[in-house]
Amino acid sequence: MTRAALLVCPASGKGRAARMAGSVAARLRTAVDRLDLHVASSSEGTAALARRAVDDGVDVLVVLGGDGGAHLGVQACAGTPTALAVVPAGTGNDLAAALGTTSVDDVVDALCARSTRALDLGRLGNGTWFATVLCAGFDSAVNERANGMRWPAGPRRYDLAIVAELAALRPEPLVVETEDERLEVDALLVAIGNTTSYGGGIPVCPDADAADGLFDITVVGAAPRRTLLRMLPTLRTGRHVDHPAVRTLRAKSVRLSGPSWVGYADGERMHGLPLPVECRSAALLAVTSIPSV
Ligand SMILES: Nc1ncnc2c1ncn2[C@@H]1O[C@H](COP(=O)(O)OP(=O)(O)OP(=O)(O)O)[C@@H](O)[C@H]1O
Structure with missing residues (x-):
């Protein structure tokens, strides 16, 4: 017997989650x-409803929403x-x-196949x-800007926010301490990846594996703006990590x-640094419908 709770985040996707709720519930009822x-x-x-459902001992908490809604579900589960x-x-x-x-x-399909996986x-x-990913610097400024934009919906919003934030870009002296090393670098951004991507599919930590017990950390150091502009398209493919201005680390604590x-x-x-x-x-x-994430 599988008991599930469907947590609808009505604001996600500008109301898309609320509109989908009835049909999604009907589909899920075929599997639980x-x-x-x-x-x-x-x-x-x-957040309170998620906690209550988990405290009640449901087998599965299904979040209908975007990454913000999923984040609330993560806190409860x-x-x-x-x-x-x-x-x-979302x-x-x-x-x-x-x-x-x-x-x-x-x-x-995953519920019917009882396909679950323990993730970090x-x-x-x-x-x-x-x-997924914790970021600070340029990418958090992009998030801040994208969240405040009314248009466009979808991943293009992040592309526009990136272009706008590039104009205000300044490197800052960042300290990254892990269990093994201490990196002091004039940085533009840092991303700590449990999974690979943020911002609607940007693989900022392209080799992150959410089941290896470690974060993949990407630090983008100071570089001329024209160099960064050339690097931008490689963000969509994960090839930015090959650039000399980019450092990658792997660690359990940061x-x-x-x-x-x-x-x-x-x-x-x-919240702000230190983090x-x-x-x-x-x-x-x-x-999950895939064996490795
Ligand atoms: N009942 C609710 N009323 C208002 N806001 C809510 C409610 N439930 C969740 N939220 C908040 O709505 C915000 C947006 O939701 P979410 O992030 O899921 O969607 P999105 O912004 O459209 O997608 P994504 O994060 O994938 O880009 C989140 O900060 C979440 O905490």
Whole structure:
């Protein structure tokens, strides 16, 4: 007997999640024995409903939303036996992509096949979990700008925000400390990847593996603006990591300090530096349609 809770984040995808809720619930009911639908009127309410469903012992918490909604589901499911599934209905949907569930049909198939996998999670010093990428610097400024944009919907919003933020780009002295090394670098951005991508499919940490117990860290150092402009297209392919201005590290714990940058994790605003984070092995049971993430 599989009990599931469907957590609808009505704001995700500019209301797309709310519009899809009825048909998604009907599809999911073909794959589980019981499905209760939950909708709140605020993100705090959504977080509370997620916690209550997990405390009630549901087998699966299905989030219908984007990365922000999935982030709320992660907080509730981390360290529990409740599996998290994500039906993508947001703008970026990077966690859903990492789980290989790009539609409700993918989630239904994975539920029917009982396809789950234990994945690592990142944990901030204040106890907040993240599933995909934590970033600071240029990329968090892009997030800040993209979140404030009314147009366009979809990944193009991030492309426009990138171009706008390039104009204001200044390197800052960043310190990256891991269990093995201390890197001091004039940096433009840092990304700590549990999974590979943020911003709607930008593989900023292209070799990240959410089941290896380690973060992949990408640091982009100071470089002339024209060099960065040439690097931009390679961000979509992950080839930016070959550029001499880019450093990559792999570590279990990381502390970022230096600039007055704000961290973004799973596309959500966290807090300013210093940011201590730890990779917790197998902290999340996820419904996934691919054997390795
Ligand atoms: N019931 C709710 N009412 C208002 N906001 C909510 C509610 N539930 C969740 N949220 C918030 O809505 C915000 C946007 O949701 P989400 O990130 O899922 O969608 P998106 O921004 O369209 O997609 P993505 O993050 O994939 O780009 C998140 O910050 C989330 O915390």
